[in-house]
Amino acid sequence: MVSKIWGYFILIGIVYGLMTGNVTAINETILASTKTALELLFQIFPVVALWLGIAEITTQSGLLEKLSHHLTKVLGPLFPEIPKGHISLSYIASNIIANVFGLGSAATPFGLKAMSSLQEINPEKEKASSSMITFTTINTSGVTIIPTTIIALRILYKSVDPTKTVISTLLATFLATLAGLLLDYIYRRWRHHE
Amino acid sequence: MSNYILPLLVFGIVLYGIFKKVDLYGTFIEGSKESFKMAMTIFPNLLAMIISVNIFIDSGFLEFIIHLLLPFLKIPMEVISLAIMRPISGNATLAILNKIYTKYGVDHFYSLLSSTIQGCTDTTFYVIALYYGSIGIKNIRYALKTSLFADFIGILSSLLICHILFG
Incomplete structure (x- = not known):
């Protein structure tokens, strides 16, 4: 599906650009994109390297399991395929905790660790497992309790109440996550009966 | 306050590691090493995504679609662009959010709505x-x-919730 969308984005973009005489802009975009991607990698890479190191310490010392213990109990029923006590659930919990506290930089490495440990117990290596999909569904629907970027931006623009949207964001995130999980559950049941 | 979270977290992790007699330095290096392998697989994915999304956005096709939708919706164009762009580009939506803040004022209803949409979704x-x-x-x-x-x-809920809370 991603593969098709990827192709259509490019085809539609170029055809529309040709039709509207916007080719120069697209020409620049194609070349500039390579630089943008590298810049983005340079932005993510050092932080990932740092957090993967720190994450390994929390794993080896047993702190990761200890801290995520309570959350893994809550999360367990959402991931029935993960064997009891498997480390992937602790990484998933850590990713959620980091997101909740607005520590976006720590969330990505923990998320990537969660994916690679889920891949270990995935029977079909080229196909996403149900656990992976449930995890990315939770992850992409926000799970932010403190939207730090937005608050910082609102302070920058001299808002009279920078945290005014915290409650509305929390409610909307909750509904979005719930909806995503609901659809995920339906897909799981549906595939199950096939 | 938020400036304390990171140093305290690192402090706590290292302290607990010492307490549990973990080879701190070696473990850090061992974990960090993985980042190179990860970066190598991540880069082609980033590149592919950025090229496709940027061609799509910069061609002006999305703006064309938004203009078609505009007469049916009672929300200004910038907010619709934000909602449509949100899943495909984090940078583009942040730029639009800045535009909305500047145009309507940061405490205007549209700004509150856009902040909520930006906060409750991710660059899927x-x-x-x-x-x-x-x-x-x-x-x-x-x-x-x-x-x-x-x-x-999330976007529909934002609309509803913002109308109730700030409308």
């Missing part, structure tokens, strides 16, 4: 490409559908 395409790409998954099954559905409900 990017996360999916990054996470599944990093472990070499080719078939993502229904992963995109559940995530996009969550984004869609």
Whole structure:
């Protein structure tokens, strides 16, 4: 599906650009994109390297399991395929905790660790497992309790109440996550009966 | 306050590691080493995603679609652009959010609505490409559908909630 969308984005973009005489802009975009991607990698890479190191310490010392213990109990029923006590659930919990506290930089490495440990117990290596999909569904629907970027931006623009949207964001995130999980559950049941 | 979280967290982790007699330095290096392997698989995914999304956005096709939708919706164009762009580009939406703040004022209803939309959703395409790409998954099954559905409900909820709370 991603593969098709990827192709259509490019085809539609170029055809529309040709039709509207916007080719120069697209020409620049194609070349500039390579630089943008590298810049983005340079932005993510050092932080990932740092957090993967720190994450390994929390794993080896047993702190990761200890801290995520309570959350893994809550999360367990959402991931029935993960064997009891498997480390992937602790990484998933850590990713959620980091997101909740607005520590976006720590969330990505923990998320990537969660994916690679889920891949270990995935029977079909080229196909996403149900656990992976449930995890990315939770992850992409926000799970932010403190939207730090937005608050910082609102302070920058001299808002009279920078945290005014915290409650509305929390409610909307909750509904979005719930909806995503609901659809995920339906897909799981549906595939199950096939 | 938020400046304390990171140093305290690192402090706590290192302290606990010492307490548990972990080879701190070696473990850090061991964990950090993985980042190179990850970066190598992540980069082609980032590149592919950025090229496709940027061609699509810069061609002006999205603006064309938004103009078609505009007469049916009672929300200004910038807010619709934000909602449509949100799953495909984090940078583009942040730029639009800045524009909305400047145009309407940061405490205006549209700004509150846009902040909520920005906060309750994520750059879904990017996360999916990054996470599944990093472990070499080719078939993502229904992963995109559940995530996009969550984004869609998030946007609708934002509209509803903001109307109730700030309308």
